[in-house]
Amino acid sequence: MNTRAGAALVAAILTGAGAHAQAGRPLSGNEAREIAGQAIAKQAGGQFAAGRGLLVGALVWCRDRECRVVINSALGDLHRREAGHDRRNAESLYGQATQFFDDVLREVPDDPDALYGKALVYRSMGPHEWQQPFYRDAAARDPGRRALYHSFEGDYYGAQGRWNQAVTAFQRALEVDADDAGARSGLVEALRALGPRGVPELLSRGAEWEAQSPEDAADAYGAALGGALSAVPSDTLAAGRAFVGLVSVQARNGRALGALPPDVPADWKVARELQLFLKDARPGAVRWWGARPDRRDALALAVLARGRQLVAEGGPEGAEAFWRVGADVAPPASSVRLDLQRELAMLYVRHPGIDPDGRKFAALEHEIFVGKGEALAAGDLEAAQRYHTALGLIYAQRGAWRGPRARNAVDQLTWALTTAEERNERERFYQPLPDLKALLASGLDSLGDRERARALYRNAAAAYVDLDDIAGAVRNLRSAERLGALWQRPEPAESVVKYMQSRPTPDAVQPTPTYQCTGDAPDAWVRTAAALGGTFGTSDFMTRQRFKVLAECAQVADVAARLRYALRAFSIVDAGGVTLVGGGDIRRFGRVMSTILGSVGLTHEAVHLDRAQPRSGPSIPVSLPAETKAFWLAVPSDAMVAARVVAALGTEVRVSRVRVAAGVVDLYAPAGVPPSVVERLRRVSGVQGVRVVPQTP
Amino acid sequence: MARGLSRTIMLLLAGVSVGPPNLAAQSPTVVGVHAKIVANKFRLRLTPRVQEVEAIIGKRFVNYLRQRVGFLSFAAGDTVSPYRLVFELDRRERGSTADFEEFGFWARLEGTPDAPLEVYWLPFRSADQSTAPVGTETQVLDAVAFKLDHADPGPLRDSLLARVPITEQALPNLSPPGWALTFRHIDLCIRNSSQLEFVNEIPANAMLLEKRFRAEVVGRFQVPPPPPAGAEPFLGGVFSQLTDPGGATELTRAMSQGPVRVRQVFVVSYRSDPNACRDRGDAQDGGGAR
Numbered sequence: 001m002n003t004r005a006g007a008a009l010v011a012a013i014l015t016g017a018g019a020h021a022q023a024g025r026p027l028s029g030n031e032a033r034e035i036a037g038q039a040i041a042k043q044a045g046g047q048f049a050a051g052r053g054l055l056v057g058a059l060v061w062c063r064d065r066e067c068r069v070v071i072n073s074a075l076g077d078l079h080r081r082e083a084g085h086d087r088r089n090a091e092s093l094y095g096q097a098t099q100f101f102d103d104v105l106r107e108v109p110d111d112p113d114a115l116y117g118k119a120l121v122y123r124s125m126g127p128h129e130w131q132q133p134f135y136r137d138a139a140a141r142d143p144g145r146r147a148l149y150h151s152f153e154g155d156y157y158g159a160q161g162r163w164n165q166a167v168t169a170f171q172r173a174l175e176v177d178a179d180d181a182g183a184r185s186g187l188v189e190a191l192r193a194l195g196p197r198g199v200p201e202l203l204s205r206g207a208e209w210e211a212q213s214p215e216d217a218a219d220a221y222g223a224a225l226g227g228a229l230s231a232v233p234s235d236t237l238a239a240g241r242a243f244v245g246l247v248s249v250q251a252r253n254g255r256a257l258g259a260l261p262p263d264v265p266a267d268w269k270v271a272r273e274l275q276l277f278l279k280d281a282r283p284g285a286v287r288w289w290g291a292r293p294d295r296r297d298a299l300a301l302a303v304l305a306r307g308r309q310l311v312a313e314g315g316p317e318g319a320e321a322f323w324r325v326g327a328d329v330a331p332p333a334s335s336v337r338l339d340l341q342r343e344l345a346m347l348y349v350r351h352p353g354i355d356p357d358g359r360k361f362a363a364l365e366h367e368i369f370v371g372k373g374e375a376l377a378a379g380d381l382e383a384a385q386r387y388h389t390a391l392g393l394i395y396a397q398r399g400a401w402r403g404p405r406a407r408n409a410v411d412q413l414t415w416a417l418t419t420a421e422e423r424n425e426r427e428r429f430y431q432p433l434p435d436l437k438a439l440l441a442s443g444l445d446s447l448g449d450r451e452r453a454r455a456l457y458r459n460a461a462a463a464y465v466d467l468d469d470i471a472g473a474v475r476n477l478r479s480a481e482r483l484g485a486l487w488q489r490p491e492p493a494e495s496v497v498k499y500m501q502s503r504p505t506p507d508a509v510q511p512t513p514t515y516q517c518t519g520d521a522p523d524a525w526v527r528t529a530a531a532l533g534g535t536f537g538t539s540d541f542m543t544r545q546r547f548k549v550l551a552e553c554a555q556v557a558d559v560a561a562r563l564r565y566a567l568r569a570f571s572i573v574d575a576g577g578v579t580l581v582g583g584g585d586i587r588r589f590g591r592v593m594s595t596i597l598g599s600v601g602l603t604h605e606a607v608h609l610d611r612a613q614p615r616s617g618p619s620i621p622v623s624l625p626a627e628t629k630a631f632w633l634a635v636p637s638d639a640m641v642a643a644r645v646v647a648a649l650g651t652e653v654r655v656s657r658v659r660v661a662a663g664v665v666d667l668y669a670p671a672g673v674p675p676s677v678v679e680r681l682r683r684v685s686g687v688q689g690v691r692v693v694p695q696t697p
Numbered sequence: 698m699a700r701g702l703s704r705t706i707m708l709l710l711a712g713v714s715v716g717p718p719n720l721a722a723q724s725p726t727v728v729g730v731h732a733k734i735v736a737n738k739f740r741l742r743l744t745p746r747v748q749e750v751e752a753i754i755g756k757r758f759v760n761y762l763r764q765r766v767g768f769l770s771f772a773a774g775d776t777v778s779p780y781r782l783v784f785e786l787d788r789r790e791r792g793s794t795a796d797f798e799e800f801g802f803w804a805r806l807e808g809t810p811d812a813p814l815e816v817y818w819l820p821f822r823s824a825d826q827s828t829a830p831v832g833t834e835t836q837v838l839d840a841v842a843f844k845l846d847h848a849d850p851g852p853l854r855d856s857l858l859a860r861v862p863i864t865e866q867a868l869p870n871l872s873p874p875g876w877a878l879t880f881r882h883i884d885l886c887i888r889n890s891s892q893l894e895f896v897n898e899i900p901a902n903a904m905l906l907e908k909r910f911r912a913e914v915v916g917r918f919q920v921p922p923p924p925p926a927g928a929e930p931f932l933g934g935v936f937s938q939l940t941d942p943g944g945a946t947e948l949t950r951a952m953s954q955g956p957v958r959v960r961q962v963f964v965v966s967y968r969s970d971p972n973a974c975r976d977r978g979d980a981q982d983g984g985g986a987r
Contacts, residue, residue, distance in 0.1 A: 084883075084884075087930075087933070120975070120976055123883075123972065123973070124883055126917075148972075148975075151972055152972060155970075155972055181764075181971040182970075182971040182972035182975065184971075185888075185968075185969060185970065185971050185972075186970075186972065189888060189968070192890075211847075212847065213847070214847070214849040214851070215765070215849050215850060215851055215969075218849070218851060219968070249849075253849035253851060253852065254816070254817070254818060254849070254852045255849065255851045255852055255855070256852075256855060256856075259855075262890075262892055262913075262966050263890075308789070308817075309817075311789060311790055312789050312790065312817040314790070314791075314792060316790070342825065343824075346797050346824050346825075349795065349797060350790065350793055350795035350797065350798065386825050389825045389826075390797075390824070390825040393796075393797055393825065393827070393828065394797070397796050397797070434830065435828040435829050435830055436828065439828060467830070467832070467836075468833075468836075469830060469832065469833070472830060582836060582839065583835065583836060583839030583840075583842075583843070584835075584836075584839075586839075608846070609843060609846060611847055624839075624840070624843055625829055625830070625832060625836065625840065626822050626823075626826040626829040626840070627826075627843075628823075628825075628826070631843070
């Protein structure tokens with residue numbers, strides 16, 4: 001009997017697991033989980049010894065693998081956490097934690113929790129030669145955390161000063177998961193350590209990360225700046241590019257404008273020129289910054305940010321001065337110029353004292369119309385849409401629904417909506433915009449244009465349905481009906497209202513009593529709603545609704561039918577036919593994936609939202625309320641492949657578990673899989689190979 | 698291998714005054730985090746559950762900060778710590794009553810001598826989106842989560858949290874000139890080349906002067922065994938080296954004249970190590986999409 005086993009016997013007598021000793025009954029897996037939960041709770045309260053004792057005692061009464069895996073994993077985790085608190089004994093505690101995780105891995109070599117726990121222990125211990133092969137092995141065994149293990153491997157190389165190998169490991173991690181924060185940060189450090197050699201990649205990474213992770217983008221640009229200036233002779237071109245990028249990130253994120261990294265001389269003339277300009281906005285003072293469009297663009301962004309700071313500090317007059325100069329400095333067909341003009345227009349509305357006779361606004365109006373043309377010419381539909389929206393709101397607030405062409409709310413709001421539609425066609429970015437539709441409808445209503453007002457109220461109702469705001473939908477349907485029947489008979493509208501009101505919220509886990517999830521009911525509702533016409537009758541709207549309803553049914557229908565509904569909902573998304581709208585749809589998609597993957601023993605890992613479409617891997621467009629740009633839901637490739645495989649398996653084959661790693665599918669099927677099915681799976685998109693394992697994992 | 702974590706720092710104790718830190722884990726200074734919905738547009742829509750929503754948002758901010766600002770500890774709703782970070786959802790132009798106004802989160806630090814310090818940090822809804830519906834409680838929480846996912850912690854760290862001392866314990870060192878902390882790199886999720894500021898009481902002409910020095914994190918503090926008295930709690934901790942030769946001379950002179958006492962340590966330029974912070978626990982809130 002070794003020391004650990006001896007301690008276990010003693011602990012068993014002292015702890016709650018002694019009850020099992022008296023009963024002479026082994027622990028079940030669920031009981032083990034319960035005890036592990038109690039131990040973790042004790043640990044969280046600082047009672048490490050009590051938690052440890054509970055687990056060691058329980059281990060004695062484990063008779064099967066499941067129980068041992070649960071308890072050993074918990075023991076490993078507890079020792080690892082205790083090591084973080086007990087510095088004197090940290091080394092020994094980390095060693096024991098490793099042994100417990102190894103115990104698990106001997107029984108289940110691919111156990112993801114044990115691999116992760118062991119990796120965290122290794123990471124905490126500092127670098128040792130023997131860690132590197134483990135990280136490599138773990139990356140192969142646990143595809144779900146491949147990026148993390150590559151990233152830890154990069155940290156290991158970095159700690160050894162092996163920077164080229166660190167760069168390669170971090171790059172590998174980012175190929176697997178472009179959103180891995182540890183890999184991004186590690187890559188910047190590794191490239192920084194390479195000195196001037198790392199500058200080109202730092203510049204390209206900075207540009208890549210600007211939208212998704214401004215912190216890493218700023219670090220990358222800062223490191224590139226330091227590296228370029230440290231070259232002999234200095235690479236002033238690269239340094240300039242780095243600083244332009246850095247200032248853009250600073251401006252977009254409320255950072256200190258013109259601030260330099262600690263390793264760059266504070267009196268570097270390019271920074272000095274910017275810092276002086278941001279004090280008094282004298283255009284002539286920016287010779288370097290005014291020399292090229294990309295520099296002027298960054299300068300204008302900095303001016304926009306400076307004005308925003310001044311507005312927040314209660315200095316609208318100062319903001320106006322900056323923004324006026326900025327609008328002159330900004331390149332003609334740039335988004336930032338439109339943003340500056342939009343901010344100015346709204347500033348004049350909010351602070352009439354700055355523009356008492358309205359002349360400034362009138363002059364700006366002219367510039368804006370010219371600028372809008374430039375924005376359209378440059379293909380910047382987002383800037384154009386925001387322009388029209390801002391002007392539409394201003395005219396609406398002033399009650400200027402009618403007026404000369406373009407100088408009225410109806411024209412501007414109509415153009416805002418048509419530009420949004422154009423973006424949907426060109427950029428695959430659908431925006432519901434129920435508020436703008438309802439506002440324009442009310443304006444047209446006040447002008448007596450009942451027909452257009454009714455159509456817009458109806459479309460606003462559909463947009464509210466997209467946003468899961470059923471009350472808003474019903475309110476606008478009623479407004480539309482007030483102006484004339486939506487259908488020859490009232491039944492469709494009433495049944496749509498009734499059905500919408502019976503639908504569960506995206507968070508509901510129980511069906512509402514009147515909600516129909518049997519047979520063809522979900523499709524029937526979509527067809528009925530289509531009878532209302534307008535947006536309700538468009539194929540895009542119907543597809544979005546079909547996805548929502550099927551996903552809801554996958555959650556609340558009879559257990560036997562859930563997978564079927566989930567697969568139908570998944571197929572809509574996988575076919576690229578839908579924009580997810582709001583957090584509700586993101587949750588629906590997550591539950592659909594959990595249902596599908598859970599049916600073959602897989603766990604659906606969290607997905608993440610990117611501001612830019614990922615360069616590789618599956619992604620789904622997402623429209624968030626009050627956001628003027630699309631987000632992208634990045635889903636791990638293997639998860640999508642696994643869901644497609646479940647769909648392709650159909651009902652003829654029983655598999656106990658599916659594993660997918662880098663597109664290679666392992667089917668655990670004790671009864672085997674017919675060759676025709678294997679052949680079918682090989683043709684599934686993303687599948688790189690199929691292996692049948694005639695056993696249970 | 699100047700940046701290697703395994704770098705050995707040779708200790709030359711001289712006139713060092715060390716407090717009594719123990720070897721049990723110490724946490725960096727705790728900052729209480731509070732969230733408040735000030736803007737009526739949102740407050741009225743969320744009534745009567747405003748306080749519950751504020752509590753959930755507070756936890757969201759804590760989770761965000763734990764992952765991104767490793768050099769301090771954050772606790773939702775904490776009222777014990779003298780340091781409070783208050784996030785308020787309000788108009789960007791606070792005095793304005795205009796229809797078209799931007800809304801966003803202000804961040805205010807309370808408890809420092811020069812407090813309250815405040816920045817307009819996270820735009821939440823732009824002015825041209827001011828007519829968009831507030832949405833349900835879940836939708837508001839979703840929107841906060843999405844904003845936080847891509848929010849830059851830089852302004853919070855640089856403008857506010859760099860003013861909170863992370864500890865009052867540090868060990869001055871003669872050669873190389875610098876200070877060791879009891880915290881390890883992993884405790885602070887910090888990388889080498891971060892910059893720390895040390896506020897010291899140094900002897901000068903029979904007086905004690907307060908003197909600030911900046912130093913760069915360069916590695917781990919290690920000495921050949923056995924460690925000198927008082928040094929043990931700092932073994933393996935973060936070591937920061939003075940890079941300014943003038944400062945080094947000043948510190949060396951001060952240490953030769955008598956004990957140098959460290960009063961406060963600040964992180965003024967932070968290079969985070971997200972892999973070290975991966976295991977920071979989440980404050981569960983149970984609301985919205987994550």
